[in-house]
Amino acid sequence: MNGLMVIKIGGGEGIELEPILHEVAELVHAGQRVVLVHGGSHETNELAAQLGHAPRWITSPSGHTSRRTDRRTLEIFEMVYCGKVNKGIVETLRARAVDAVGLSGIDGGIWLGERKNAIRSIEDGRTVIIRDDLTGAVKSVDRSFLSLILDAGRTPVLTPPAVTSDGVAINVDADRAAARTAAALNADELLLLSNVPGVLADPNDRSTLIRSTHGAGLQRIREAATGRMKNKVLAAEEAIDGGVRRAVIGSANGQNAIARARQGAGTVFEGAFA
Amino acid sequence: MNGLMVIKIGGGEGIELEPILHEVAELVHAGQRVVLVHGGSHETNELAAQLGHAPRWITSPSGHTSRRTDRRTLEIFEMVYCGKVNKGIVETLRARAVDAVGLSGIDGGIWLGERKNAIRSIEDGRTVIIRDDLTGAVKSVDRSFLSLILDAGRTPVLTPPAVTSDGVAINVDADRAAARTAAALNADELLLLSNVPGVLADPNDRSTLIRSTHGAGLQRIREAATGRMKNKVLAAEEAIDGGVRRAVIGSANGQNAIARARQGAGTVFEGAFA
Numbered sequence: 001m002n003g004l005m006v007i008k009i010g011g012g013e014g015i016e017l018e019p020i021l022h023e024v025a026e027l028v029h030a031g032q033r034v035v036l037v038h039g040g041s042h043e044t045n046e047l048a049a050q051l052g053h054a055p056r057w058i059t060s061p062s063g064h065t066s067r068r069t070d071r072r073t074l075e076i077f078e079m080v081y082c083g084k085v086n087k088g089i090v091e092t093l094r095a096r097a098v099d100a101v102g103l104s105g106i107d108g109g110i111w112l113g114e115r116k117n118a119i120r121s122i123e124d125g126r127t128v129i130i131r132d133d134l135t136g137a138v139k140s141v142d143r144s145f146l147s148l149i150l151d152a153g154r155t156p157v158l159t160p161p162a163v164t165s166d167g168v169a170i171n172v173d174a175d176r177a178a179a180r181t182a183a184a185l186n187a188d189e190l191l192l193l194s195n196v197p198g199v200l201a202d203p204n205d206r207s208t209l210i211r212s213t214h215g216a217g218l219q220r221i222r223e224a225a226t227g228r229m230k231n232k233v234l235a236a237e238e239a240i241d242g243g244v245r246r247a248v249i250g251s252a253n254g255q256n257a258i259a260r261a262r263q264g265a266g267t268v269f270e271g272a273f274a
Numbered sequence: 275m276n277g278l279m280v281i282k283i284g285g286g287e288g289i290e291l292e293p294i295l296h297e298v299a300e301l302v303h304a305g306q307r308v309v310l311v312h313g314g315s316h317e318t319n320e321l322a323a324q325l326g327h328a329p330r331w332i333t334s335p336s337g338h339t340s341r342r343t344d345r346r347t348l349e350i351f352e353m354v355y356c357g358k359v360n361k362g363i364v365e366t367l368r369a370r371a372v373d374a375v376g377l378s379g380i381d382g383g384i385w386l387g388e389r390k391n392a393i394r395s396i397e398d399g400r401t402v403i404i405r406d407d408l409t410g411a412v413k414s415v416d417r418s419f420l421s422l423i424l425d426a427g428r429t430p431v432l433t434p435p436a437v438t439s440d441g442v443a444i445n446v447d448a449d450r451a452a453a454r455t456a457a458a459l460n461a462d463e464l465l466l467l468s469n470v471p472g473v474l475a476d477p478n479d480r481s482t483l484i485r486s487t488h489g490a491g492l493q494r495i496r497e498a499a500t501g502r503m504k505n506k507v508l509a510a511e512e513a514i515d516g517g518v519r520r521a522v523i524g525s526a527n528g529q530n531a532i533a534r535a536r537q538g539a540g541t542v543f544e545g546a547f548a
Contacts, residue, residue, distance in 0.1 A: 047353075050325060075358050079321075082376075083357025084349050087435070087443065090380050095441030101382040102356075106364050108375045108428055148422060154382055161361070167369030169361065 003188035004033045004150070006244075007258065008178035008235075010194030011039025011085065015252050020193070021089060023258045024155075025096035033150055035185065036100075036157045037178040038089060040081040041067075048076050058121040058130065064230050066119075069134045069171040074161065077171060078104070081159045089157050101149055102157045105138065106169050108145045111162035111177055113138045115170050136170035138162050138177045141184035150185075179235035183242025190239040191261045192232050193252035198267035199225050199233060212268050221267060236269040246270050277462035278307045278424070280518075281532065282452035282509075284468030285313025285359065289526050294467070295363060297532045298429075299370035307424055309459065310374075310431045311452040312363060314355040315341075322350050332395040332404065338504050340393075343408040343445040348435065351445060352378070355433045363431050375423055376431045379412065380443050382419045385436035385451055387412045389444050410444035412436050412451045415458035424459075453509035457516025464513040465535045466506050467526035472541035473499050473507060486542050495541060510543040520544050 005027070009020060028034055044067075045055045053076060056068035069077065086102040093100035105111025115136040121128045149156050160177060161169040175192050182190040199221050201208035210221050218237075225233040229249075236247035250266025251257055260266075279301070283294060302308055318341075319329045327350060330342035343351065360376040367374035379385025389410040395402045423430050434451060435443040449466050456464040473495045475482035484495050492511075499507040503523075510521035524540025525531055534540075 075362070078361045079353035079357035081357070082361050083353035083355070087352045087356050087378055087380055088349070090378075091437065091441060091443045093441075094380065094383065094437055097441075099382060102378070102380070104361055104364075104376070106361055106368065106376070108373060108423075109368065145426070145428075148426065149382075152419070152422065154419075163365065163368055167365060167367075167371070169365045 004035065004185055005189045005191065006035045006037060006178050006182035006185070006187045007191045008037040008175055008193065009039070009252050011041040011043065012195040013042040014195050017089065017092065019255060020252055020257050021092045022096065023256060025093060025098045027258065028098045028155055034155055035146065035150070035181060035187070036089070036155065037174055037181065038085060038157065038159050039174045040085040040159065043085060044077050044080040047080055048073065051076060058119055058133070061120055061122060061127060063226065065227055066135055066173065067171055068130070070132065071134065074134050074169060074171065078161065078169070081161075086157060086159050093155065093157070099154045100157050101154050102159075104159050105162035105172065105177060108142060109163055110142045110145055110158065111138045111160070111172065111180070112140045112142070112165060113162035113170050113172055115164050115168060134168070134170050136162065136164070136172055138172050138180045141181050143184045146181070146185060173231045173235070175232045175235040176238060179239040179242070179247070182239045182244045186243060188245050189262065190236070190244050190247040191258060192235060192247065192249045193257055193261060194232070195251070195253065196229070197251045197265070198249045199229060210267055211264070240269050240271070278309065278459055279463045279465065280309045280311060280452050280456035280459070280461045281465045282311040282449055282467065283313070283526050285315040285317065285355075286469040287316040288469050291363065291366065293529060294526055294531050295366045296370065297530060299367060299372050301532065302372045302429055308429055309420065309424070309455060309461070310363070310429065311448055311455065312359060312431065312433050313448045314359040314433065317359060318351050318354040321354055322347065325350060332393055332407070335394055335396060335401060337500065339501055340409055340447065341445055342404070344406065345408065348408050348443060348445060352435065352443070355435075360431060360433050367429065367431070373428045374431050375428050376433075378433050379436035379446065379451060382416060383437055384416045384419055384432065385412045385434070385446065385454070386414045386416070386439060387436035387444050387446055389438050389442060408442070408444050410436065410438065410446055412446050412454045415455050417458045420455070420459060447505045447509070449506045449509035450512060453513040453516070453518075453521070456513045456518045460517060462519050463536065464510070464518050464521040465532060466509060466521065466523045467531055467535060468506070469525070469527065470503070471525045471539070472523045473503060484541055485538070514543050514545070
């Protein structure tokens, strides 16, 4: 039996899905078991603006950013993530003879999470408390349902939202949900692929890529990661802590993006580094 | 083992989902196995208009109507059907402790269909041929995948599009897809519930409901059905031809809509009437 890979493809601006989905199809045809996780952030911003409900962001005191998610934002989010992007990916994979099954974390309670009751947000230097936000984090993954799909030779294509145990849909970070999924399924590898090549010491200079967590690297990576990259680093650490052998933060673009990430192009997290 | 019901809830204007989903939840908790199918037509029209891609319709020479579905329309369709409506239903059911799983007909190839290569459309009295439309009909249903979900105690919530064997997403009529699903799963009953009380002899007069297909009724029903009701009648006939014991075209609104339809409120199709 081949091992399992969890591949998260970001939803940022400028990510081309065709080449990477072609590569996913080749892996599946070669017998590799894959769980695909995707985002949809950029297209959600665009649709929200078109519909007159402009996106807003929350920055926590520790510097993490997340989408301000009221009920209307959640609907727009679901239209893009679960509708356009998820079904577009499933269609593209099926056209390449992959038996893909698109699911959100709500479906079957695959991603069970907890909603944040009060979120601290830094606005103009002041801390504000937000109480009606539909945001949270995945706490457990329904391994049995995903195994049912994988064992039938099908390829799950997962996307937020997640859902609480009392049935409220919540926006969750897809990188960290992918990490949870990789740990729950005992995946060998987690690839977090997006429109950046990895963790950069200087976010404006792609030549400052930090390649590895070996030695004193991890602390350096944590300090270098800003904005959304903070979530990717946390996700990679959570995956390794959860028993995943290897996590790579790398680029989703260009030819053979998956193969290159597996060969170490990006920021590589390995083994237990506690 | 209880039998299986397939319930199709329309997506027309003025359908309230909360009461009927509450009733679905009660049935599931009572041990009834249910497959839910839903539409999203009205909300798709609204979103399409908001996004500057106004809906258009095709009327076939035999009087059937279908949505003109170019690639952009398909994306908007998926945003509403697979995104907002499907995930909204799954969330509502999960909040009532139903382990719902939302899937489109693309996912896992649940609804395998054929695309129409050339559609004849009546426009201003003339017949026009349309070749780039992403429309078709379901030809087969993946019973094994749906059984896997049902046998695990979960409730599938299905919605168009369907997909061709070479992986092209196609818009299909959800009533007829529901009928195919009911036949494939050997369902006892198919309920086609929408914002009309059944087949009306006079579409503008709700007191002219035709209650039954017994005797000479079927021909009368076929003649009375116009517009989208034609598809519902065809769907009901296809279900009965496919071995479903009973099909009812009835109202989705009001208290106990499902119970009332089962008790015969609506247009009832029963047994073999060939």
